[in-house]
Amino acid sequence: MKVRKEQKRLLAAEIGGAILQGDYRPGEWLRQIDLEEAFAAKRFDVRSALTQLAASGMVTHVENRGYRVAQPDYNVVREILAIRSLLEVEAATQALPNIGPTELDDIKRAQQAFEDAVARGSKADQANTNAAFHDEIYRHAPNQTLAKLVVEIRNRARPGPIALWPSYAELQRSAAHHVEIVDAIEARDLHALLKAVRRHILESGANYPAGDGHPIGHRSAD
């Protein structure tokens, strides 16, 4: 499923997502040829993805022997959420001064597109319009490398190739967060904007499978 027009397929994220979804259990061996078949991917791409997953600690690599799923570390996901908060707060702070009436209209349109996707779009529509909404804000940060890093770190934390909400209620909550964010931008209220951004990130933790018995979200934040 091709979600967004990206330069290349994020196979590492896809395999990582399958691991987080429980398709591959800790300790299980991942054979290159099996992954080629399961993901309809070429050998080079599978090896590249496994190299990246090994570098990030999601799998372990035994030379000439294979790759093995590592014990999942949900603490890493929580830490990534904290990093996201740090980066997106800074990106939002930099972006706000550059958001005029025209830009605000674009952001509102993107927010509406997500609401439409929540109501009657596919999962891919929801993922696309969600990412587009956030990008419509952060693209106005003067530090474009920061804007790109925000996307990259968000992709790292994500359990699959696309963002998935476990329930309609979670989708609606995300949509409500988006409204808070837009309202804060319209009011030019940086404090409210940052508060909404932090809240949105923290509560997005609830979208992760509860590997250790309770959702990653719903914890008190800094």
Next chain:
Amino acid sequence: MKVRKEQKRLLAAEIGGAILQGDYRPGEWLRQIDLEEAFAAKRFDVRSALTQLAASGMVTHVENRGYRVAQPDYNVVREILAIRSLLEVEAATQALPNIGPTELDDIKRAQQAFEDAVARGSKADQANTNAAFHDEIYRHAPNQTLAKLVVEIRNRARPGPIALWPSYAELQRSAAHHVEIVDAIEARDLHALLKAVRRHILESGANYPAGDGHPIGHRSAD
């Protein structure tokens, strides 16, 4: 040259460093087989590295045609320095409460090792001991994923496989910054520590080749 014991060779950083050093000019084609020979690397690793460099914008990829050096963007380096500042300030803030007398002694030893390397060590010694010094501080941050991201972003900005100082004076300045950092930690002065960290990162910009006529450092910072 094997610098530090890392899990795998950072070929992308090596090739990127060669580009930044002027070994490959903007517009020049990079042939996979040439890079295999130049860096004594296997084809898979060269292709992986090129894929990463294309993703980061340092080279452009024409499918089935080749990889070409992109026009260098020193603005990206400046933006990365700003991101480093953001991340390392947070990592230092998290680490300080966890640095007791024993940890401080370790940090002082690491600082002394760098000074020794400045005085009579090889370039590799200087790079190693510099990285070891910073890691000796950030490893105490509770968010270990942040500590790792700090290293990763620092590697991205670096022009070569190892950190290089253009002159003895720059080395001494780095050593002086390290002293400031250690003094601030000993005094448990977070404000002074963060100021020293920011200054250290900003002035490290002077270590980059001045592609556009003037060093990246020596600019007023935030």
Next chain:
DNA sequence: TGCGCACAAATTGGCGCCAATAAATGTGCA
């Protein structure tokens, strides 16, 4: 019965060959 050694099995990793593709170049015609 347990240990050590040899061999087998499994998988990765390297490599050579060739298909695929994009651009460059040459040729013919208007």
Next chain:
DNA sequence: TGCACATTTATTGGCGCCAATTTGTGCGCA
């Protein structure tokens, strides 16, 4: 002389085969 089309060139990218390496298993001996 310029344009269009065909051919050539250059490089990537895919793939199959096999070497390399690690672990598992079986057998023999103390």
